Amino acid sequence: MSQLRTKTKVHLLPYLLILPTLLFVILFTIYPTISSIVGSFFQQRLNIPRYRDPVFYGIGNYTDLLGSAGFRMILGNTLRYVAAVVPTTLVAALGFALWLSHKRHARFRIAIFHPTILPMVSAATIWMFFLTPDYGLFNTFLRFFGYSGPENWAANPNMALWSLVLIAFWKDAGFYMIFYLAGIQNLPGDVYEAAKLDGAGPLTIFFKFTVPLLRRTTLFVTTVAVIGAFRTVDHVFIVTQGGPSSRSSLLLYHLWQVRFEYLNIGQASTITVLLVALLLAFTISNFVISERRTTDA
Amino acid sequence: MRETGRMLPVGGLSTIGRRAWRVGGLLLAVGIALLWTMPLIWSVIASLRPQNEPFARGQVWFGSGLSVSNYFRAFELAPFGRYFLNTVMMVVAILSVQLVTSSLAGFAFAFYRFPGDKILFTIILTQMMIPTVALLVPNFRTIRVLGLYDTIWAMAIPFWGSAFGTFLLRQSFLAIPRDYGDAARIDGCAWHMILRHIYLPMAVPAVIAFSISSVNWHWNNLLWPLIITQSDTTRPLTVGLARFTQLGEIGAQWGLMSAATLIVALPLFVLFVIFQRRFMEGYMTSGLK
Numbered sequence: 269m270s271q272l273r274t275k276t277k278v279h280l281l282p283y284l285l286i287l288p289t290l291l292f293v294i295l296f297t298i299y300p301t302i303s304s305i306v307g308s309f310f311q312q313r314l315n316i317p318r319y320r321d322p323v324f325y326g327i328g329n330y331t332d333l334l335g336s337a338g339f340r341m342i343l344g345n346t347l348r349y350v351a352a353v354v355p356t357t358l359v360a361a362l363g364f365a366l367w368l369s370h371k372r373h374a375r376f377r378i379a380i381f382h383p384t385i386l387p388m389v390s391a392a393t394i395w396m397f398f399l400t401p402d403y404g405l406f407n408t409f410l411r412f413f414g415y416s417g418p419e420n421w422a423a424n425p426n427m428a429l430w431s432l433v434l435i436a437f438w439k440d441a442g443f444y445m446i447f448y449l450a451g452i453q454n455l456p457g458d459v460y461e462a463a464k465l466d467g468a469g470p471l472t473i474f475f476k477f478t479v480p481l482l483r484r485t486t487l488f489v490t491t492v493a494v495i496g497a498f499r500t501v502d503h504v505f506i507v508t509q510g511g512p513s514s515r516s517s518l519l520l521y522h523l524w525q526v527r528f529e530y531l532n533i534g535q536a537s538t539i540t541v542l543l544v545a546l547l548l549a550f551t552i553s554n555f556v557i558s559e560r561r562t563t564d565a
Numbered sequence: 566m567r568e569t570g571r572m573l574p575v576g577g578l579s580t581i582g583r584r585a586w587r588v589g590g591l592l593l594a595v596g597i598a599l600l601w602t603m604p605l606i607w608s609v610i611a612s613l614r615p616q617n618e619p620f621a622r623g624q625v626w627f628g629s630g631l632s633v634s635n636y637f638r639a640f641e642l643a644p645f646g647r648y649f650l651n652t653v654m655m656v657v658a659i660l661s662v663q664l665v666t667s668s669l670a671g672f673a674f675a676f677y678r679f680p681g682d683k684i685l686f687t688i689i690l691t692q693m694m695i696p697t698v699a700l701l702v703p704n705f706r707t708i709r710v711l712g713l714y715d716t717i718w719a720m721a722i723p724f725w726g727s728a729f730g731t732f733l734l735r736q737s738f739l740a741i742p743r744d745y746g747d748a749a750r751i752d753g754c755a756w757h758m759i760l761r762h763i764y765l766p767m768a769v770p771a772v773i774a775f776s777i778s779s780v781n782w783h784w785n786n787l788l789w790p791l792i793i794t795q796s797d798t799t800r801p802l803t804v805g806l807a808r809f810t811q812l813g814e815i816g817a818q819w820g821l822m823s824a825a826t827l828i829v830a831l832p833l834f835v836l837f838v839i840f841q842r843r844f845m846e847g848y849m850t851s852g853l854k
Binding site: 279281282283285286288289290291292293294295296297298299300301303304307367373376377378379380381382383384385386387388389390391393394395396397398400405408438442443446447449450453495498499501502505506520523524527528533536537540543544547548551 | 590594595597598599601602603604605607608611625665666667669670672673674676677679682685688689691692693694695696697698699700701702703704705707722723724725726727728731756781784785786787788791792802803806807810819822823825826827829830833834837838841844845848849850
């Protein structure tokens, strides 16, 4: 009898240990995901009395959103933003890591890494000055190279999104560099010795050995970077507020706007579902690719 | 004598060549480092400009003298001291609970085999793919229903279960030989003693790595606190700064904005400069797992 009791106790214990974590994950991740999916099929608008309480709307929210040119533009902005930020930041991070992995230059790491410690709000505020028309430092810098294009970066319809890309690039390259530094530390030294003895040049070594050997790091950093790019919109709040006319609006920023400015809860839920679907599609395909490549190798 | 005389220049030249290469590399390095730190350097200098000296072309660096009046003015215009306190309370409220929940869950997943463990682990890991802040619509409602709107708790509670913390601690617990725990169990140690006296002490690097990234993330986070707070008694630094930059009377007073920006960034930044090794190594550990 007592044996049986200890046995059940042991069996129950691990569940009790994960219960707190599980509870909060269910309450603030699983339940809200399901609740957003349900909410996306309802019309609920807090500023219209008739729709204060949810009314079933079928797939109306989806057709409304995907049928609107404005929303398609924001979706396009987001995809372009992610497609621009992630590869450039990764390449810079790898470059910095290769440079700063040498002991001699290690003391410069802090210079490249420090934007990670700054809040995005602070970084964006400083950059707002850099991007300011006329006397902004960025224009001064570009004028030095003979530039005479649009001056007000953050307010130019064609440049606003790229201003945000620039800020995120500066802010994150040093952060991802850290992961590449860790990866480079673990590269097998003997492979490099052998390659050098065979007379391989630095470019060959880089593309034939370094890049493939760092593939796991690259996959990890890509995942972190893509999720980060989707969820960081602090600089949108500070620098452009999505403007001019939504030309630099990103999905999460738009979601906030629809919920708290337009008070359209049904549509906000629908945007949530689309955002989560994009994130999951990306993470899962990335995972599948990495699994397949690993078994191939 | 003659031979050495002939040899020296040759040897000297190649040393000079190597040294030139080295100096060139160093100059390039200093250049890149300067370029990268330019925003920070500029904001420090601009914040020290005397007030009422407008910025113009060619006049964006030092003013006629150094002054800390911008800092005093920033503190007059917004209660940054209170914001600082709120941020600290929020970060402590998040991290202290996260460390407990994550060590318990990480220990369970590393030390026990039980039916459903894989599924439960996967459920927890979804949190890493779906950022809490993306679910702001239902989470905002949950916080309101719980009656926590505009409190420090509202900013903290959604993050009390951490997939990243659970994952990181599980990984480093798995690296500990099972025999240690089993031997302790045979000696009559309860699970919490095994966790406290064997597992946690051996996972200190992971605990530090997680703490650093959690504090850094939440200290700097804007969107969730922006949504869930509305008064100065709960607002953290980031939200305070975001409001500050949008105050009408601030306009283009870049010196003042820089001062406010640095007030917000400085506390964590000073810690970083003191513990920079720890910071970077912490992130390196978390990436390796």
